[in-house]
Amino acid sequence: MKTPIPYYLGQILESVRDEDGGEVAEYIPELANADPDKLAVALCSSTGHVYSAGDAEHEFSIQSISKPFVYALALQELGLDAVRDVVGMEPSGEAFNELSLGRDYRPVNPLINAGAIAVNQLINGVDSSVEDRNARLNEYFSRLAGRDLSVDAGVADSELNHADRNLSLAHMLRNYDIIKDDAHDAVLSYTHQCAIRVDVRDLAVMSATLANGGRQPVTGDKILDADVCRLTLAVMSSCGMYDGAGRWMAEVGIPAKSGVAGGLLGTLPGQLGVATFSPRLNESGNSVRGVEAFKLLSSDMGLHLMSTDNRVGTHPIRSKEEDEDHAVIHLQGHINFSAAEAILYELQGYDLDACRVALDISQVPSLNRVGRRMLKEGLRRLREGGNEIAVIDPDGTLTDRELSDGTVVPLADAEDYHINGEDVRD
Amino acid sequence: MKTPIPYYLGQILESVRDEDGGEVAEYIPELANADPDKLAVALCSSTGHVYSAGDAEHEFSIQSISKPFVYALALQELGLDAVRDVVGMEPSGEAFNELSLGRDYRPVNPLINAGAIAVNQLINGVDSSVEDRNARLNEYFSRLAGRDLSVDAGVADSELNHADRNLSLAHMLRNYDIIKDDAHDAVLSYTHQCAIRVDVRDLAVMSATLANGGRQPVTGDKILDADVCRLTLAVMSSCGMYDGAGRWMAEVGIPAKSGVAGGLLGTLPGQLGVATFSPRLNESGNSVRGVEAFKLLSSDMGLHLMSTDNRVGTHPIRSKEEDEDHAVIHLQGHINFSAAEAILYELQGYDLDACRVALDISQVPSLNRVGRRMLKEGLRRLREGGNEIAVIDPDGTLTDRELSDGTVVPLADAEDYHINGEDVRD
Amino acid sequence: MKTPIPYYLGQILESVRDEDGGEVAEYIPELANADPDKLAVALCSSTGHVYSAGDAEHEFSIQSISKPFVYALALQELGLDAVRDVVGMEPSGEAFNELSLGRDYRPVNPLINAGAIAVNQLINGVDSSVEDRNARLNEYFSRLAGRDLSVDAGVADSELNHADRNLSLAHMLRNYDIIKDDAHDAVLSYTHQCAIRVDVRDLAVMSATLANGGRQPVTGDKILDADVCRLTLAVMSSCGMYDGAGRWMAEVGIPAKSGVAGGLLGTLPGQLGVATFSPRLNESGNSVRGVEAFKLLSSDMGLHLMSTDNRVGTHPIRSKEEDEDHAVIHLQGHINFSAAEAILYELQGYDLDACRVALDISQVPSLNRVGRRMLKEGLRRLREGGNEIAVIDPDGTLTDRELSDGTVVPLADAEDYHINGEDVRD
């Protein structure tokens, strides 16, 4: 059997293929020469499954889609405080060609050009040479994509010949001491970043890396902290689509970023990354067919950040076995607050007085901080209520078994609790 | 065992109790007389478990927190198009005391006063009397809370005596034909809506109703469509906190709405609702201690819309059994796109040629549209590949077993597939 | 001989008569019923000569043209400080339908509706009844026009039935404590002010009163202080034409104010008032043909505030007679700084040592403060230089002959200086 997802993606492409509105960006010849009929889509799950349709191996320059990733790299390298010194995180409410400096002269967010130039200058240290900074960016984007990416020198050169707007921004940033470097060098470095060549599969995988808390889901490479991804996605969600942010959130509901070459990338945290390519742009500078494809992804595939059924997961208690003096609760899935809440809620309903109770977390791939804290507190309270407690944790997933009272919850062997009892759930 | 969640909520209250900044709203005596030391928090899971701490039964007027719910009711009663005729869905970028009308003179979103007045006028039909509209709103909010709510007549009367701002807005809305009713009556009805008395538990349950796709999780009452909840949450996420929307999304990441009486409500779609109460407000009109409590809920409890670990669920294939000519794949949890993708991904890896294959969905509580479509397409492709197919669906969860080729996938009995084989997963 | 000025004015009307663009204001039936073909112009010199052409006796409601005059009355009654407490004096840069409140919530200037309502409330004291305030305004506008003006009750009633915008403004002004009165009463009074009936001759005379330093040039009635007129004209010049203020100043150069009924009034300080009437309005709410007529008045008649030839007056020394030991300098015209400068400049060039010198101011109608001060200082210095000094001032125009050294310059009789000498000028 072949999974039908590529077929579904292909159907979406066919649905939008006849949209012939919009114009290819024409401010530089290299973009003006783009084939307006190219059309592609790719999707990558947070588990690293990649699907695509259309001209999925057609390469184009990443352009503004690089912005959230370089912002993430700056956060990773320097931390939020240092990054916040040069750029805010509020929507601009303005088109991409305005200065969009705030009252404190910082660019209002990292997804407008002024903010992106300011953030680019942080990479590899403010004293970095252009060459070293570019090398650092190449290496970073290649790790994100999971393959060696190259720079489109023709696009970069052409952009430099039409860089008055960005030079204007760079000089103004220098004027307000937001950047220190020579304005021309700043634009050189930023232009390099925008000229990196990608295809939609690269973008989908890069996006899935953000969705996956910073671990590249195909290579397994841990590139960014989960906190960095969370901040980056938050900024994408409020500042990513130039105008009509409210309507985009309502109609599409996928934090997204577009590029002037025709790329459009979206991320559903914890779930997947998706990307489209079609070079004709609407007046806001977003890919016309890309926007339509995202609307279909949202409506037909139910992909929407606010969709209330995206997260109605499986119950975290897989099963429970008990006899007169033993009880084993088999857990499953990642344990976060909601999962722990559900586990503890059920535990407090059980009549488990004065018996041995074990939580089996052998099928739990991970716990977050609050999930771990809550499970351990539940165990402590069970013991306080008279139970003997243990965990079945062959892989050491719990990492730390010390409870808040200083005692340590003992490990048990699964076989100690081999009970031929019934599954008491349902 | 008692669940420690109330204890954790209590800890959050203690962490913020010493924040004594801000001022109780003073524009009407009834609010000015509020006890500034009252402090409460409540949380309701999308499964209807309610937890609280502090002055959780202290009642206060709902004020602006009513706005997203009345917007949802208007969407439910009239549909998006009709509602969009009178109100937009873009952030205002402005303080709560501006007119915030867009270029087409519609209020820019339903969470500013002008928008909320316009939306209030839609309820029960634009020709409704004030009394009937108020009765409709009372009934609606009582269903949301799961108990009969009353109106604080003192607050309502006092607001009417200090209603110049709202009267100004109502007259301007009339001037642009956004509302039809007498301006005084419009303000009367809106003021009533704001004076409904709630406690934090009510708010948490109401919020969880949005999180739960419109089904009140305690009473089971289906009040709103899932689409309506999705739109409402999208608007809350982009327009809910008056200014600093980008920073709120980054730091807290919980779509939220505050009220001038001191309430603050937040929703994590699919997960939970949460609410706090503390009457002292900051300059933006948000509860000082409420904002701090939300920051702790986000950081300490990992509650953040962009948190990449909120949705890393259990694998939707609970287990698989097979012998030479039979295979049963036991599924679990809600099947949405991501779950279906994972199932199909695994199916295409199996070597299942020329045998009988059954999907067991007896432990699947629900499928959304795309999940159902994908599972059925997977079955069709298995048969196309030479397999004999069936579903084990004792509760009729699949609802419709017709495949895209017009055939119907047969039902199988679980016992037909009783295989003493190994679970082949892991 | 008949002066050709009415003919010239008629020519201007013919030049603009074919302009059929724009629309009659339609928000109330009484304005919508206006005859769109009516066309009139009038001009009044600061000396009280009135000229007109077209439908000069056609009456219409004064509408917003009342605003600068009521502002002037408030300044006259209360002084600048009290008026500045409720209204600013900056351009709004915005259309007439915005709130245009400044950061301090005061309306930004008195020529937008919000500002005009705030100023109206000052008239006759903030505690005045509507009836008394209206009576005061009636009496004031009648003095300005030099005839009893009436109120168009039909227009006033109709405006009240469509007063949502103004009620909105009044409620917002109350909300910020800019006005104290009931919002409905404030709008009642403001609507009355706008419904006063005038014709273009009335407007021209009223405007010429401002041009003439507050003295009605036909009746001779002194209604406003010169300082009040100066402030009013300054505000008209920067805030009078809703948008395009810079272009209006460049192209037309006549401080002006328009009304929605079709009136347009302009003032050249010290020179004249002019007014047109034609009911069809452009998108900015200004009379289409009125604007064109003003452009012609500016270009064809050289009427422009910045025109450098408007003020190249006659030399203030009419003639000078002298013999061996006497000199009489005959002055003429109003003596302000520039005139006094020219006089003193000439005096310092004369060789007048040790003789009797008299300044003849019998043909000087007036001196302003600095002109008087400079002439007296010139006399003092002549005496200090050895001359015997005197003034010929049969009408007491100088009013105060005490010099800065405490001495008094003596009066001389014109006949004492009857010299059969030559006029030494030129």
Place this chain on the structure above:
Amino acid sequence: MKTPIPYYLGQILESVRDEDGGEVAEYIPELANADPDKLAVALCSSTGHVYSAGDAEHEFSIQSISKPFVYALALQELGLDAVRDVVGMEPSGEAFNELSLGRDYRPVNPLINAGAIAVNQLINGVDSSVEDRNARLNEYFSRLAGRDLSVDAGVADSELNHADRNLSLAHMLRNYDIIKDDAHDAVLSYTHQCAIRVDVRDLAVMSATLANGGRQPVTGDKILDADVCRLTLAVMSSCGMYDGAGRWMAEVGIPAKSGVAGGLLGTLPGQLGVATFSPRLNESGNSVRGVEAFKLLSSDMGLHLMSTDNRVGTHPIRSKEEDEDHAVIHLQGHINFSAAEAILYELQGYDLDACRVALDISQVPSLNRVGRRMLKEGLRRLREGGNEIAVIDPDGTLTDRELSDGTVVPLADAEDYHINGEDVRD
């Protein structure tokens, strides 16, 4: 006798000398090193009389005060349409450091930096070399000042080293095709313009040239057309003082422009130019003591554009002589619309039937177009009424004696009308 005007100017300096608020501009060392105590004022009448007090010969860089003059030169060289292609004429409502581009990307007016850079590029043709453009500007400013001006090379160099803001503007102007030249060259040329060294006497004379319709009043050099001066003064009046334009017009009422080196220049059309120097600036970038001095010039000397007594000139009929069959009307002063109106008004009151009438314009220095037209029409109507007409015009001031009916009004000799009659005026 010595004229007291320098003494008065000195008094104004003493009144403001103690104002020690504000800070010397510090963004370049050359300005930061300015002596903060320097203080000067100068005034030049439109007749070329120059007065000054304080450090009147202290030179400083002209900076932004160059802007209106270069705008005037561009208007003179290219006409309004060509200039309007690159710059608007509306107030910016914004501080001097904003881009202030309008919706069409043209700078909103020529007195903000972006507009001034755009206008600078027009001088000497858009293809001019920087050297030739600078030479043209040097020559122009030297003609305006009536002496050879030099450029402060230290200031120019220093500005270039801190020119990020202007480079930012120049790149943005290039981006929108407002300027064609290399951005660095554009800033080089603009910086040169700003570094021209002047003293307050130079500025007063330059300003008086605008006041005088473009004729330098000391040298008599005709540099600019009157229309150009009128437009320039209109733009100065609406855009000259960065913010608070309305309040400046009300309180001071002198169209003005300030420079960051401490200069402040004002012009009263038709009357005079005035300038001050004091390097300490307020937050708006205007000289603190300069602003105070201008307030005193306005209040104490009655210098205010809206002052209604600035233009109450002498009556244009100097005297009238008549006997039975002759009448001579002796006119005086410049004849514009207002003067002609007054003459015609009087003429129509006279009983001059069937006699010879002559207008004596030998004491009329000039007539503007409408004045000439009106006088000739009056003569034509007198003849139509039965009079024999003539003009006494020994200097040919009327230039063209052809009436609208194609006939020519004859010249008369003054002696033909030697009448020993009384002056019939008054």
